[in-house]
Amino acid sequence: MTSNERVIDVTDLRRVYGDSRRGSFEAVRGVSFSVGRGELFALLGTNGAGKTSTVELLEGLAAPAGGRVRVLGHDPYTERDRVRPRIGVMLQEGGFPAELNVAETVRMWAGCTSGARPVAEALDMVGLTGRGTVRVKQLSGGEKRRLDLALALLGRPEVLFLDEPTTGLDAEGRRETWELVRALRADGTTVLLTTHYLEEAEALADRLAILHEGRIAAEGRVDEVVAAQPSHITFELPDGYHLGDLPPLGPLGVTGHELTGRLVRLRTDELQRAATGVLLWARDAGVELRRLDVRGASLEEAFLRIARDAKDETGQRDEQRAKEMAA
Structure with missing residues (x-):
């Protein structure tokens, strides 16, 4: 205060x-x-x-x-x-x-x-x-x-x-x-x-x-x-490449990922380290990462994640309560 x-x-x-x-x-x-x-x-x-x-x-x-x-x-x-x-x-x-x-x-x-x-x-x-x-x-x-x-x-x-x-x-x-x-x-x-x-x-x-x-x-x-929320790196997989062709993500500080079609979204608490690793891989592979977006955590993302997590928690409590009432 x-x-x-x-x-x-x-x-x-x-x-x-x-x-x-x-x-x-x-x-x-x-x-x-x-x-x-x-x-x-x-x-x-x-x-x-x-x-x-x-x-x-x-x-x-x-x-x-x-x-x-x-x-x-x-x-x-x-x-x-x-x-x-x-x-x-x-x-x-x-x-x-x-x-x-x-x-x-x-x-x-x-x-x-x-x-x-x-x-x-x-x-x-x-x-x-x-x-x-x-x-x-x-x-x-x-x-x-x-x-x-x-x-x-x-x-x-x-x-x-x-x-x-x-x-x-x-x-x-x-x-x-x-x-x-x-x-x-x-x-x-x-x-x-x-x-x-x-x-x-x-x-x-x-x-x-x-x-x-x-x-x-x-x-x-x-x-x-x-700061309690992760940063994100988003890009489209180059033609002919798959998720497994990326370098090992754990050593880059990546804590999770999502794949939607060809679009990869990486979560990390070490944005500079993760982004550097991905960009060096792209350079060495001679490929262009289209739709590349490197974004630090924001209040909007924190708000949406907290609201979503709280909603999931509420749903789990309600489901547990319903099971107890039915037992």
């Missing part, structure tokens, strides 16, 4: 929808993590993994079914009056009065916010200067997300919750938002981010957790999570 101070502290957090009579669903199943002051922590996961359900508990929008959550040392649900003035919240979807213009919307929100920034400053921060007189209903989807962010930043929050902040933004708008978030973090703001854009998490996060079916499947610094 960036600081020894735990600004967000979550222990065995649980959230349940429904009730015992009509049936219930446990969306968050014993999640634990902490976030230090000035740190940007990303929560990742597929749809239905429990990201938004978790964040809503941290924001104090609902009481947990079990476990403990503290934000700035307080329970965000039972001590909402002590937490709410010090946090900023950007929900997945904001609801604005359609007939108000942008400046009126910010001014209305500022009237409910302690120590609010001036309207012009808030609009300038998110690139909406010059759009103040435009009605909300006339804004594009990306501009509405910028307005959401402006309202989240009005109170100069110590902790900022960003739920899918760049959805609907074009590439330029996304990059501008990243720079703003980096500047806020540099000023000491603690940020908890959920996003479907893995590139965004990789670019911004100090640490992250990957959720699957309400549980944390992986957690750590971005480089740690990525």
Whole structure:
């Protein structure tokens, strides 16, 4: 963590929808993590993994079914009056009065916010200067997300919750938002981010957790999570060659391989060594490796592998449970 101070502290957090009579669903199943002051922590996961359900508990929008959550040392649900003035919240979807213009919307929100920034400053921060007189209903989807962010930043929050902040933004708008978030973090703001854009998490996060079916499947610094996954070398076998014609793969640091038609995909934790061995073999054999792709581990690959492994684990548990019930 960036600081020894735990600004967000979550222990065995649980959230349940429904009730015992009509049936219930446990969306968050014993999640634990902490976030230090000035740190940007990303929560990742597929749809239905429990990201938004978790964040809503941290924001104090609902009481947990079990476990403990503290934000700035307080329970965000039972001590909402002590937490709410010090946090900023950007929900997945904001609801604005359609007939108000942008400046009126910010001014209305500022009237409910302690120590609010001036309207012009808030609009300038998110690139909406010059759009103040435009009605909300006339804004594009990306501009509405910028307005959401402006309202989240009005109170100069110590902790900022960003739920899918760049959805609907074009590439330029996304990059501008990243720079703003980096500047806020540099000023000491603690940020908890959920996003479907893995590139965004990789670019911004100090640490992250990957959720699957309400549980944390992986957690750590971005480089740690990525480093735990293998790199890959992909190429098409030259005409007349077979997999067995390649040099011994084990001594090259190759830990596994897949063959799809003529396409070979090698897994390795020693990318330079493996790639050098394969390329030297191709040179000595006088062949060209078509469709050659040498790729280090990425957060996207780590995410997909972790999600797949967690899904396989769940399937095995369900199969075992079914066998036990049938016995």
